[in-house]
Amino acid sequence: MTNQPENQEPLQDETTSDISRRELARLLGAATALASTLGIVFEDVAAQVANVDQVKANLYLLPADGDEKKRVLLASVTLSPEAKAKLMAAPNATIQTQFIGVKDGKEQQLRFMDKSKGAGKTSAKVVEQLKQ
Amino acid sequence: MKTSPLSYDLAPESPFGYACHRCGKCCHHQRITLAPYELLRLARGLGLSTGEFIERHTVAGGTRLRFDGPAGACSLLKENGCSAHADRPLACRLYPLGGRFVSDGQARFAQITPHPESAGVYGDAGTVGEFIAAQEIAPFLEASSRYEALFDRLLGLLARYLGRQATVSTEEPLALPLDPLPASSWFDIDAVLIEWRTRRGLAIPETLEAQMDLHLSAMNAWAEDLARLLDR
Numbered sequence: 001m002t003n004q005p006e007n008q009e010p011l012q013d014e015t016t017s018d019i020s021r022r023e024l025a026r027l028l029g030a031a032t033a034l035a036s037t038l039g040i041v042f043e044d045v046a047a048q049v050a051n052v053d054q055v056k057a058n059l060y061l062l063p064a065d066g067d068e069k070k071r072v073l074l075a076s077v078t079l080s081p082e083a084k085a086k087l088m089a090a091p092n093a094t095i096q097t098q099f100i101g102v103k104d105g106k107e108q109q110l111r112f113m114d115k116s117k118g119a120g121k122t123s124a125k126v127v128e129q130l131k132q
Numbered sequence: 133m134k135t136s137p138l139s140y141d142l143a144p145e146s147p148f149g150y151a152c153h154r155c156g157k158c159c160h161h162q163r164i165t166l167a168p169y170e171l172l173r174l175a176r177g178l179g180l181s182t183g184e185f186i187e188r189h190t191v192a193g194g195t196r197l198r199f200d201g202p203a204g205a206c207s208l209l210k211e212n213g214c215s216a217h218a219d220r221p222l223a224c225r226l227y228p229l230g231g232r233f234v235s236d237g238q239a240r241f242a243q244i245t246p247h248p249e250s251a252g253v254y255g256d257a258g259t260v261g262e263f264i265a266a267q268e269i270a271p272f273l274e275a276s277s278r279y280e281a282l283f284d285r286l287l288g289l290l291a292r293y294l295g296r297q298a299t300v301s302t303e304e305p306l307a308l309p310l311d312p313l314p315a316s317s318w319f320d321i322d323a324v325l326i327e328w329r330t331r332r333g334l335a336i337p338e339t340l341e342a343q344m345d346l347h348l349s350a351m352n353a354w355a356e357d358l359a360r361l362l363d364r
Contacts, residue, residue, distance in 0.1 A: 019362070028290065030316045030318050030351070033193065037167040039165065
Protein backbone atom coordinates (compact mmCIF):
# COMPACT_ATOMS: atom_id res chain seq x y z
CA MET A 1 0.00 0.00 0.00
CA THR A 2 1.27 3.41 -0.83
CA ASN A 3 0.60 6.66 0.95
CA GLN A 4 -0.67 8.28 -2.17
CA PRO A 5 -4.23 9.60 -2.17
CA GLU A 6 -6.58 7.54 -4.30
CA ASN A 7 -7.86 10.46 -6.31
CA GLN A 8 -4.45 11.44 -7.55
CA GLU A 9 -2.32 10.29 -10.39
CA PRO A 10 -0.02 7.39 -9.67
CA LEU A 11 3.33 8.02 -8.04
CA GLN A 12 4.93 5.88 -10.64
CA ASP A 13 5.46 6.76 -14.26
CA GLU A 14 3.85 3.90 -16.20
CA THR A 15 6.23 4.23 -19.11
CA THR A 16 9.54 4.45 -17.32
CA SER A 17 9.03 2.65 -13.98
CA ASP A 18 10.14 5.83 -12.30
CA ILE A 19 8.66 8.66 -10.26
CA SER A 20 5.92 10.30 -12.30
CA ARG A 21 6.55 13.82 -13.48
CA ARG A 22 3.62 15.01 -11.47
CA GLU A 23 5.17 13.61 -8.31
CA LEU A 24 8.53 15.04 -9.26
CA ALA A 25 6.94 18.47 -9.65
CA ARG A 26 5.23 17.95 -6.30
CA LEU A 27 8.54 17.00 -4.74
CA LEU A 28 10.20 20.08 -6.16
CA GLY A 29 7.32 22.24 -5.01
CA ALA A 30 7.42 20.88 -1.47
CA ALA A 31 11.20 21.19 -1.19
CA THR A 32 11.17 24.70 -2.60
CA ALA A 33 8.32 25.85 -0.41
CA LEU A 34 9.96 24.44 2.71
CA ALA A 35 13.34 25.91 1.84
CA SER A 36 11.93 29.37 1.27
CA THR A 37 9.62 29.44 4.25
CA LEU A 38 12.05 27.91 6.72
CA GLY A 39 14.63 30.42 5.59
CA ILE A 40 17.13 27.76 4.68
CA VAL A 41 20.12 29.16 2.90
CA PHE A 42 23.14 27.37 1.62
CA GLU A 43 26.56 28.74 2.12
CA ASP A 44 29.37 27.09 0.28
CA VAL A 45 32.77 26.58 1.76
CA ALA A 46 34.37 29.18 -0.48
CA ALA A 47 32.13 31.91 0.89
CA GLN A 48 32.73 30.83 4.47
CA VAL A 49 36.47 30.50 4.03
CA ALA A 50 36.67 33.91 2.42
CA ASN A 51 35.27 35.51 5.55
CA VAL A 52 37.83 34.15 7.99
CA ASP A 53 41.49 34.93 8.58
CA GLN A 54 42.64 31.39 9.18
CA VAL A 55 41.34 27.92 8.52
CA LYS A 56 42.10 25.12 10.95
CA ALA A 57 41.47 21.43 10.46
CA ASN A 58 40.71 19.64 13.70
CA LEU A 59 40.98 15.89 14.11
CA TYR A 60 38.75 14.43 16.78
CA LEU A 61 38.37 11.05 18.36
CA LEU A 62 34.73 10.27 18.93
CA PRO A 63 33.56 7.96 21.73
CA ALA A 64 31.74 4.74 20.89
CA ASP A 65 28.34 6.36 21.30
CA GLY A 66 29.22 9.08 18.79
CA ASP A 67 28.47 11.86 21.28
CA GLU A 68 30.29 14.88 19.90
CA LYS A 69 30.28 16.56 23.29
CA LYS A 70 32.71 13.90 24.53
CA ARG A 71 35.05 14.04 21.56
CA VAL A 72 38.77 14.34 22.15
CA LEU A 73 40.94 16.63 20.09
CA LEU A 74 43.85 14.70 18.62
CA ALA A 75 45.40 17.36 16.45
CA SER A 76 44.77 20.76 14.98
CA VAL A 77 46.36 21.86 11.75
CA THR A 78 46.34 25.46 10.58
CA LEU A 79 46.12 25.71 6.83
CA SER A 80 48.63 27.92 5.09
CA PRO A 81 47.36 30.91 3.10
CA GLU A 82 48.14 28.91 -0.06
CA ALA A 83 46.06 25.97 1.15
CA LYS A 84 43.25 28.33 2.08
CA ALA A 85 43.32 29.79 -1.42
CA LYS A 86 43.16 26.29 -2.91
CA LEU A 87 40.16 25.52 -0.74
CA MET A 88 38.39 28.64 -1.94
CA ALA A 89 39.20 27.81 -5.54
CA ALA A 90 37.67 24.35 -5.33
CA PRO A 91 34.46 24.68 -3.35
CA ASN A 92 33.04 21.41 -4.57
CA ALA A 93 36.12 19.32 -4.07
CA THR A 94 36.30 16.44 -1.65
CA ILE A 95 38.76 16.55 1.19
CA GLN A 96 40.36 13.24 1.98
CA THR A 97 41.87 12.40 5.31
CA GLN A 98 44.60 9.79 5.34
CA PHE A 99 46.39 8.28 8.26
CA ILE A 100 49.98 7.53 7.44
CA GLY A 101 52.24 5.46 9.59
CA VAL A 102 55.98 6.00 9.38
CA LYS A 103 58.42 3.27 10.29
CA ASP A 104 62.11 3.39 9.63
CA GLY A 105 61.55 6.45 7.49
CA LYS A 106 59.04 4.68 5.26
CA GLU A 107 55.44 5.83 4.99
CA GLN A 108 52.59 3.39 4.99
CA GLN A 109 48.91 4.11 4.81
CA LEU A 110 47.09 2.87 7.87
CA ARG A 111 44.00 0.78 7.42
CA PHE A 112 41.46 3.23 8.70
CA MET A 113 40.83 5.99 6.26
CA ASP A 114 38.01 8.39 6.18
CA LYS A 115 36.68 10.59 3.46
CA SER A 116 34.85 13.67 4.46
CA LYS A 117 33.06 15.98 2.14
CA GLY A 118 34.91 19.23 2.29
CA ALA A 119 32.67 21.43 0.31
CA GLY A 120 29.38 20.25 1.64
CA LYS A 121 26.77 22.70 2.49
CA THR A 122 25.80 24.27 5.72
CA SER A 123 22.24 25.15 6.29
CA ALA A 124 21.08 27.96 8.45
CA LYS A 125 17.71 29.36 9.16
CA VAL A 126 17.54 33.02 8.40
CA VAL A 127 14.53 34.91 9.52
CA GLU A 128 14.32 38.47 8.54
CA GLN A 129 11.96 40.94 7.06
CA LEU A 130 12.89 42.20 3.65
CA LYS A 131 11.32 44.93 1.65
CA GLN A 132 9.40 43.57 -1.27
CA MET B 133 24.49 31.80 -3.25
CA LYS B 134 21.91 33.86 -1.46
CA THR B 135 23.53 36.69 0.42
CA SER B 136 21.82 38.57 3.15
CA PRO B 137 21.81 42.37 3.14
CA LEU B 138 21.87 42.30 6.91
CA SER B 139 24.90 42.15 9.14
CA TYR B 140 24.42 39.48 11.78
CA ASP B 141 26.80 41.00 14.29
CA LEU B 142 24.67 40.79 17.43
CA ALA B 143 25.03 37.93 19.89
CA PRO B 144 22.47 37.02 22.56
CA GLU B 145 24.55 38.91 25.14
CA SER B 146 24.76 42.10 23.06
CA PRO B 147 23.11 45.16 24.65
CA PHE B 148 19.72 45.80 23.13
CA GLY B 149 16.24 46.89 23.94
CA TYR B 150 13.13 47.67 21.96
CA ALA B 151 9.67 48.71 23.03
CA CYS B 152 6.97 48.30 20.39
CA HIS B 153 4.20 50.85 20.67
CA ARG B 154 2.03 49.07 18.11
CA CYS B 155 1.95 51.94 15.66
CA GLY B 156 1.72 49.41 12.83
CA LYS B 157 4.15 51.32 10.64
CA CYS B 158 6.40 48.30 10.35
CA CYS B 159 3.54 46.12 9.15
CA HIS B 160 3.61 47.52 5.62
CA HIS B 161 5.42 46.46 2.46
CA GLN B 162 7.19 43.54 4.05
CA ARG B 163 8.04 40.09 2.86
CA ILE B 164 7.05 37.64 5.57
CA THR B 165 7.34 33.97 4.73
CA LEU B 166 5.19 31.40 6.52
CA ALA B 167 6.52 28.00 7.46
CA PRO B 168 3.89 25.27 7.89
CA TYR B 169 3.71 25.70 11.68
CA GLU B 170 3.23 29.45 11.32
CA LEU B 171 0.53 28.97 8.73
CA LEU B 172 -1.31 26.43 10.86
CA ARG B 173 -1.01 28.53 14.01
CA LEU B 174 -2.27 31.70 12.34
CA ALA B 175 -5.21 29.86 10.79
CA ARG B 176 -6.17 28.29 14.10
CA GLY B 177 -5.85 31.62 15.92
CA LEU B 178 -8.28 33.21 13.49
CA GLY B 179 -10.65 30.24 13.49
CA LEU B 180 -9.99 29.48 9.84
CA SER B 181 -9.04 26.38 7.94
CA THR B 182 -5.61 26.55 6.37
CA GLY B 183 -7.30 26.66 2.97
CA GLU B 184 -9.33 29.67 4.00
CA PHE B 185 -6.30 31.36 5.53
CA ILE B 186 -4.23 30.76 2.40
CA GLU B 187 -7.00 32.21 0.27
CA ARG B 188 -7.56 35.33 2.37
CA HIS B 189 -4.20 36.22 3.80
CA THR B 190 -1.37 34.80 1.71
CA VAL B 191 0.26 34.81 -1.68
CA ALA B 192 2.50 32.26 -3.38
CA GLY B 193 0.47 29.25 -2.34
CA GLY B 194 0.40 30.04 1.36
CA THR B 195 4.12 30.66 1.69
CA ARG B 196 3.97 34.45 2.20
CA LEU B 197 1.70 36.83 4.03
CA ARG B 198 -0.38 39.08 1.80
CA PHE B 199 0.32 42.81 1.98
CA ASP B 200 -2.62 44.20 0.10
CA GLY B 201 -4.19 46.44 2.74
CA PRO B 202 -4.21 50.26 2.64
CA ALA B 203 -0.74 51.62 1.73
CA GLY B 204 0.59 48.08 1.43
CA ALA B 205 -0.47 46.96 4.89
CA CYS B 206 -0.40 43.34 5.99
CA SER B 207 -3.81 41.81 5.48
CA LEU B 208 -3.85 40.90 9.17
CA LEU B 209 -3.40 44.52 10.29
CA LYS B 210 -6.63 46.10 11.47
CA GLU B 211 -7.43 49.50 12.96
CA ASN B 212 -6.58 48.36 16.46
CA GLY B 213 -3.43 46.53 15.46
CA CYS B 214 -2.50 43.03 14.41
CA SER B 215 -5.53 40.76 14.38
CA ALA B 216 -3.32 37.72 14.94
CA HIS B 217 -0.77 39.14 17.38
CA ALA B 218 -0.78 36.16 19.75
CA ASP B 219 0.02 33.85 16.84
CA ARG B 220 2.18 36.20 14.80
CA PRO B 221 4.95 34.60 12.73
CA LEU B 222 8.55 34.31 13.84
CA ALA B 223 9.75 37.24 11.72
CA CYS B 224 7.20 39.53 13.38
CA ARG B 225 8.25 38.31 16.82
CA LEU B 226 11.91 38.99 16.14
CA TYR B 227 11.32 42.45 14.67
CA PRO B 228 13.27 44.77 14.70
CA LEU B 229 15.88 42.02 14.65
CA GLY B 230 16.63 39.38 12.07
CA GLY B 231 17.70 36.03 13.47
CA ARG B 232 20.18 33.58 12.12
CA PHE B 233 19.87 30.19 13.77
CA VAL B 234 22.65 27.95 12.53
CA SER B 235 22.39 24.19 12.76
CA ASP B 236 24.94 24.02 15.59
CA GLY B 237 22.53 25.90 17.83
CA GLN B 238 24.33 29.22 17.79
CA ALA B 239 22.24 32.27 17.09
CA ARG B 240 23.25 35.64 15.69
CA PHE B 241 21.07 38.62 15.17
CA ALA B 242 20.97 41.67 12.94
CA GLN B 243 19.17 44.96 13.31
CA ILE B 244 16.63 45.73 10.66
CA THR B 245 16.22 49.33 9.60
CA PRO B 246 12.90 50.43 11.08
CA HIS B 247 10.22 52.41 9.35
CA PRO B 248 11.26 56.10 9.61
CA GLU B 249 8.00 56.97 11.37
CA SER B 250 7.98 53.98 13.67
CA ALA B 251 6.96 54.73 17.25
CA GLY B 252 9.15 51.90 18.52
CA VAL B 253 11.74 52.94 21.09
CA TYR B 254 15.23 51.46 21.17
CA GLY B 255 17.40 51.11 24.22
CA ASP B 256 20.37 49.21 25.56
CA ALA B 257 19.30 48.44 29.10
CA GLY B 258 18.74 44.79 28.29
CA THR B 259 20.28 42.26 25.95
CA VAL B 260 19.33 40.69 22.66
CA GLY B 261 18.82 37.40 24.49
CA GLU B 262 16.36 38.97 26.92
CA PHE B 263 14.43 40.58 24.09
CA ILE B 264 14.28 37.27 22.21
CA ALA B 265 13.26 35.32 25.31
CA ALA B 266 10.22 37.57 25.69
CA GLN B 267 9.06 36.71 22.17
CA GLU B 268 8.34 33.03 22.92
CA ILE B 269 10.00 31.72 19.78
CA ALA B 270 10.89 28.22 21.03
CA PRO B 271 7.91 26.44 19.43
CA PHE B 272 8.72 28.09 16.11
CA LEU B 273 12.33 26.95 16.17
CA GLU B 274 11.38 23.44 17.24
CA ALA B 275 8.84 23.19 14.43
CA SER B 276 11.39 24.54 11.97
CA SER B 277 13.88 21.87 13.00
CA ARG B 278 11.37 19.12 12.33
CA TYR B 279 10.44 20.49 8.93
CA GLU B 280 14.12 21.01 8.16
CA ALA B 281 14.69 17.31 8.69
CA LEU B 282 11.90 16.63 6.23
CA PHE B 283 13.42 19.12 3.82
CA ASP B 284 16.76 17.31 4.00
CA ARG B 285 14.96 14.10 3.18
CA LEU B 286 13.20 15.61 0.17
CA LEU B 287 16.47 17.12 -1.00
CA GLY B 288 18.07 13.69 -0.75
CA LEU B 289 15.30 12.22 -2.89
CA LEU B 290 15.78 14.92 -5.51
CA ALA B 291 19.52 14.34 -5.52
CA ARG B 292 19.00 10.61 -6.00
CA TYR B 293 16.47 11.16 -8.75
CA LEU B 294 18.61 13.67 -10.60
CA GLY B 295 21.72 11.55 -10.13
CA ARG B 296 19.96 8.68 -11.79
CA GLN B 297 18.62 10.86 -14.57
CA ALA B 298 22.15 11.94 -15.38
CA THR B 299 23.04 8.38 -16.23
CA VAL B 300 19.90 7.61 -18.19
CA SER B 301 19.67 8.62 -21.79
CA THR B 302 16.26 9.90 -22.72
CA GLU B 303 15.00 11.31 -25.96
CA GLU B 304 12.40 13.38 -24.24
CA PRO B 305 13.89 16.20 -22.18
CA LEU B 306 12.68 16.58 -18.66
CA ALA B 307 9.93 19.17 -18.71
CA LEU B 308 9.22 20.56 -15.31
CA PRO B 309 7.19 23.65 -14.44
CA LEU B 310 10.16 25.48 -13.01
CA ASP B 311 9.04 28.97 -13.86
CA PRO B 312 7.17 29.67 -11.75
CA LEU B 313 7.91 26.87 -9.35
CA PRO B 314 4.76 24.98 -8.46
CA ALA B 315 3.03 25.95 -5.25
CA SER B 316 2.95 23.08 -2.83
CA SER B 317 -0.39 21.44 -2.13
CA TRP B 318 1.20 20.21 1.11
CA PHE B 319 0.83 23.69 2.58
CA ASP B 320 -2.95 23.37 2.76
CA ILE B 321 -2.41 21.43 5.94
CA ASP B 322 -6.08 20.86 6.77
CA ALA B 323 -6.72 19.35 3.35
CA VAL B 324 -3.75 17.04 3.87
CA LEU B 325 -4.97 16.03 7.33
CA ILE B 326 -8.52 15.38 6.18
CA GLU B 327 -7.34 13.20 3.32
CA TRP B 328 -4.78 11.40 5.48
CA ARG B 329 -7.21 10.63 8.26
CA THR B 330 -10.14 9.85 6.01
CA ARG B 331 -8.21 7.10 4.32
CA ARG B 332 -7.40 5.64 7.71
CA GLY B 333 -10.82 6.19 9.29
CA LEU B 334 -9.44 8.21 12.18
CA ALA B 335 -10.32 11.56 13.71
CA ILE B 336 -8.19 14.64 13.22
CA PRO B 337 -6.46 15.54 16.50
CA GLU B 338 -7.47 18.73 18.24
CA THR B 339 -4.21 20.30 19.30
CA LEU B 340 -2.07 22.31 16.94
CA GLU B 341 1.02 20.28 17.85
CA ALA B 342 -0.73 16.98 17.13
CA GLN B 343 -1.97 18.32 13.82
CA MET B 344 1.56 19.32 12.90
CA ASP B 345 2.76 15.84 13.90
CA LEU B 346 0.20 14.34 11.57
CA HIS B 347 1.14 16.69 8.74
CA LEU B 348 4.77 15.66 9.12
CA SER B 349 3.74 12.00 9.23
CA ALA B 350 1.81 12.36 5.98
CA MET B 351 4.69 14.09 4.22
CA ASN B 352 7.25 11.62 5.53
CA ALA B 353 5.08 8.69 4.42
CA TRP B 354 4.89 10.21 0.95
CA ALA B 355 8.68 10.62 0.96
CA GLU B 356 9.00 6.95 1.93
CA ASP B 357 6.86 5.96 -1.05
CA LEU B 358 9.06 7.99 -3.35
CA ALA B 359 12.19 6.50 -1.82
CA ARG B 360 10.87 2.99 -2.43
CA LEU B 361 10.37 3.83 -6.08
CA LEU B 362 13.91 5.13 -6.33
CA ASP B 363 15.20 1.95 -4.69
CA ARG B 364 13.83 -0.20 -7.50
